[in-house]
Amino acid sequence: MLRNLAPLDGCVERLHRAGGSGPLHGIRLAVKDNIEVAGALFSAGHPLFRDRRGAATAPAVAALLAAGASLSAMTATDAGGFGVTTAGVLNPRYPERVVGGSSGGSAAMVAAGRVDLGLGTDTGGSVRIPAACTRLWGMKLRHGAVSASGMWPMAAGLDSFGFIAAKPEIISRAVCLLLPAPALRRVPTRRIAYVDGAGWRRDRVTSHVFAAAIAALPDLGVEAVRVALPERARLGECHAIQVLTEAQDVYREITDHDQLAPATARALRAALQITDAQRQVATAQIDALNAQFEALSGEFDALLSPTLPVLPPKIGQRRVRLDNLPVLSALTAETCLANLTGRAAICAPVGPVSLQLTGLAMSEHALSSHGADLLCGLAAHPLIQNT
Template structure:
């Protein structure tokens, strides 16, 4: 210690440790200086402002109890002090916490904190199983050295599919061979380093799982990662993998890509084999990939897409006002600013046309109903036989799905075919530009109602690619309130590789 030990400081520190051990959210919030300038950082990122810190605390189940191994206090005048505490978690390992305390009218409070804890060898919220590698790739291929995180819907030789549910995993059997989408990457030289977590049965876009936990979002500390490809997305964003192999039914690649500042591709429906992939809604399910760079995404796509079926596409762009207005106002503003910037920079070679699409509510309801009917057909028997095993959000969706009768499904299937034709006519071979999600990543502490509202708004935007069977890219480049937001491109069927090339060009315009 340097200087005289400030009165009451150690008592405040001990009270804080007691509140932490008890996971007393209200008491913990009171230990941080209120306002927008308070800081808390750890390996997953920096939280700015007391509200963000309180929200992060509220979303955590608690921390491992710890003892204090050593305590160092450095007084800074009479109103501030620096505390560095070396702690010993009862589970093992060691950690260091550095705190700047300030004397306020409410007593001693923390103004800034940095937490350094023992990192787990494997984060179970991200990974179900890992290896070094799990499956090695062929030598000398175009993807040599690339580390792949495989979403837990794909068959991986020697392992059962878990679908984000431990009971489903226990009832499964190990695959004798890997899914074609996995073997394509292995054949190109990539190695599978692990099977990554998914939202249960991929029936969510939030990124939460009551069994394995919520993976971190390194770009938005305290924010949801996006799902259902939450595990592969987090692994790629954290640098634990280079490529995520995933699926997208209603936005399960594009939403986590948007939330975490990644590149993501939903492929044209039917362009990549779904063999060995657990279905959700086969009329909409697609295979795709997540990466930190467009170049790797192109290389990955080229391993599975048949070049003879890939079509060129003209650089003609459209915007649908109804889709943009479905997003939150700050997202609308960021999107309009980006389009204006790309137009002024000459990256959109022709004027962007404004088009109208049938009421989004009708399209979304049609998509939602058919998706649910197929989800129940895929998994209803298992869900009925295993009551109480699903998280509340996924359980509610299957409950809705169970009520759809044959006549209702048939009516909406007719609507779906008509909607597809109308979308083809409205787009007319042009590229649709829109925000990749209706918002940036919601806070983990957001209420169920808030998350459901964001989900419905986002799905009303992302479902168009599913209805049309179109490829869709989510590319990083927009920022709202410091958080990443994807710019989405939706192109004609089988224009996947051409769409990626166009997106890479637009990315240069947004970076310049």
């Protein structure tokens, strides 16, 4: 399974800083190198910053270490977060397929069994995409739930921290550590929304598993209700406009884009082509989407969807068969919804694909406990086992 780990070794800085006692004692931690750790690499994947070291430690990392986790590695990312493949990092599960990104280095370390918990960032799916590509659990936290101090931003209005692990229990422990417990405990998941049909096409395998999951929910005591959302392609356009607009602010002082990685330079050039009218339309549509999600939160616990609409693409593949979409557009198609709405989301391997729950009434604590139980129940259901 781990035929050649040389590409993985070349994309991490191994630190092995021992943690103390605490609820995360014994947990080996990998941190994406767009998150600052004092004295460690802090390049955010940019050649321009290849020698930069952290001056301080991000509060999120400091809390994990104080709880007993040991920092084992700083891991590779697509430069600035502009990518979904983390080129050069091997996928230990499927060496011929991309590892996903942009938190692909953290996912690879977890999938290879070298660490127990990966800390990454998620702006359009950058934690959940590599988790799905490597058959791991991934969780994006709500926007603003944890201080973004020490995170090299991609788009501050969308950036969130997230976790990758082989077991949901590890994610739940990290969530309980970083976030205060809610005042009211939620009952197990009982009502789930989902979106399907025109404007939300998936490949044959993903569609088959997702249909089986919807059919299995009543056996798990959960009501599934189909809801209408804007077309996925339009939401992807809104997400791209917001990311590119906010990225201009991040890189405003770097006038020579040739100093940046090619993908980042291309993104910044594309940002210059966005008109004020396009920004205004996108902002209005994002506001309408958030209002719709707020209304759905009064009726449903979470939204169930595939994490990816297609199977992980092969290394070097530029487009997927589904609508001939570019790989970037395809892999962020289902995940960016949680970023546009600022919601928490958790994903897990279910059959041959990955499914995710995006929180409506549920926040991180409920998703990492009751939501995880539901995803485990789906994975074990005969309808899924027989796909």
